[in-house]
Structure formats: structure tokens, C-alpha cells
Amino acid sequence: MQLNxxxxxxxxxxxxxxxxxxVMKTHHVTPGKGVACMQVEIRNIETGTxxxxxxxxxxxxxxxVLNQRNMQFLYQDGDxxxxxxxxxxxxxxxxxxxxxxxxxxxxxxxxVVVEFHEERPLNVQLPQSVxxxxxxxxxxxxxxxxxxxxxxxxxxxxxxxxxxxxxxxxTKVRVNxxxxxxxxxx
Numbered sequence: 001m002q003l004n005x006x007x008x009x010x011x012x013x014x015x016x017x018x019x020x021x022x023v024m025k026t027h028h029v030t031p032g033k034g035v036a037c038m039q040v041e042i043r044n045i046e047t048g049t050x051x052x053x054x055x056x057x058x059x060x061x062x063x064x065v066l067n068q069r070n071m072q073f074l075y076q077d078g079d080x081x082x083x084x085x086x087x088x089x090x091x092x093x094x095x096x097x098x099x100x101x102x103x104x105x106x107x108x109x110x111x112v113v114v115e116f117h118e119e120r121p122l123n124v125q126l127p128q129s130v131x132x133x134x135x136x137x138x139x140x141x142x143x144x145x146x147x148x149x150x151x152x153x154x155x156x157x158x159x160x161x162x163x164x165x166x167x168x169x170x171t172k173v174r175v176n177x178x179x180x181x182x183x184x185x186x
Contacts, residue, residue, distance in 0.1 A: 005055035066115035104159030
């Protein structure tokens with residue numbers, strides 16, 4: 001399936017030079033002069049090598065069509081993350097390097113979408129937002145209201161997050177899984 005370069009998103013699988021590449025990061029660049037482009041950090045699925053590639057905004061890239069299956073995250077065992085198909089009860093294990101952007105928001109029993117290419121698991125998609133508990137953050141200052149300032153905190157998965165100053169440890173919050181940003185209290 002062909003798509004325009006500005007449509008490239010983190011987590012997509014692209015076919016470039018007869019290889020499968022996972023998009024790790026994207027950055028849309030609009031220079032003062034010249035053509036806008038997409039700066040993309042990609043990782044080869046076969047070899048694990050990372051590369052940076054730049055696509056003009058008019059360029060078209062080949063997105064690999066993947067089969068999606070709803071699966072439940074079961075547990076982590078060292079470097080392996082185990083998932084189960086809730087319909088057939090088949091289990092698969094994926095290595096941590098395949099799940100770089102997913103691990104900070106993954107909890108046991110969470111439902112995710114695992115994408116397969118010819119029966120080979122390649123990618124895990126989280127919901128747009130997840131609810132996690134803030135386990136650590138500085139104490140709230142009396143009289144401080146919701147302003148543009150944020151303070152550092154830590155989620156139950158160990159991931160860092162910036163939270164509003166009035167939030168306390170133990171509060172359940174909704175987090176955007178694409179950007180890692182605080183959305184609201186849950």
C-alpha cells in the first residue's frame with residue numbers, strides 16, 4: 001500500500017530497498033527555502049540496524065500490509081515478552097528490542113494489537129491512551145493550582161512522566177501512548 005511521506009507514523013512497517021523497516025521516530029522538517037520533508041529513524045527488522053532516511057513530502061513509500069490480531073500481554077521473562085491470542089490461546093514471545101516504544105506503557109493482562117507479516121509477529125500497537133498509576137512525584141504545594149507548570153513523576157511501569165503540580169503519588173492517570181504525555185486523571 002503506497003502512502004505519502006507526511007503520512008508516515010511511528011510504529012509503521014515500511015518496505016525500503018526490498019527490506020522491512022520499522023519506523024522508530026518521525027520529524028516533519030519545513031525549511032525556509034526548498035521542499036518540506038519527513039526525517040525518519042528506521043530499524044531493519046531482519047538485522048536490527050538503525051538508519052535515518054529523509055523523504056520529500058511529494059515522495060511515496062510502500063507500507064507493508066499487516067494482519068492484526070487482538071492479543072493479551074501475559075508476562076515478561078528476562079528479555080522476552082509473552083502474548084496470548086485470546087481466541088485460540090496460542091502464545092508468542094517477542095524480544096524487548098521489538099517493543100522499544102511499547103514497554104513503558106505495558107502492564108500484564110493488557111489487551112494490545114499484534115501485527116503479523118506472513119505469520120511472523122512484527123509490531124505491537126497499544127491503545128491511544130492507557131491508565132497507569134503515578135508511583136512517585138514531588139509533594140503537592142498548598143495553594144498551587146493547575147497552571148502551565150509540570151513536575152516530574154514516575155509511572156508504575158517505571159516510565160518517567162511530567163504531571164501537573166497538584167497531582168500526588170498513587171493517583172491513576174490517563175497517558176498518551178504515542179507521546180508519553182499526561183492527558184488527565186482517570
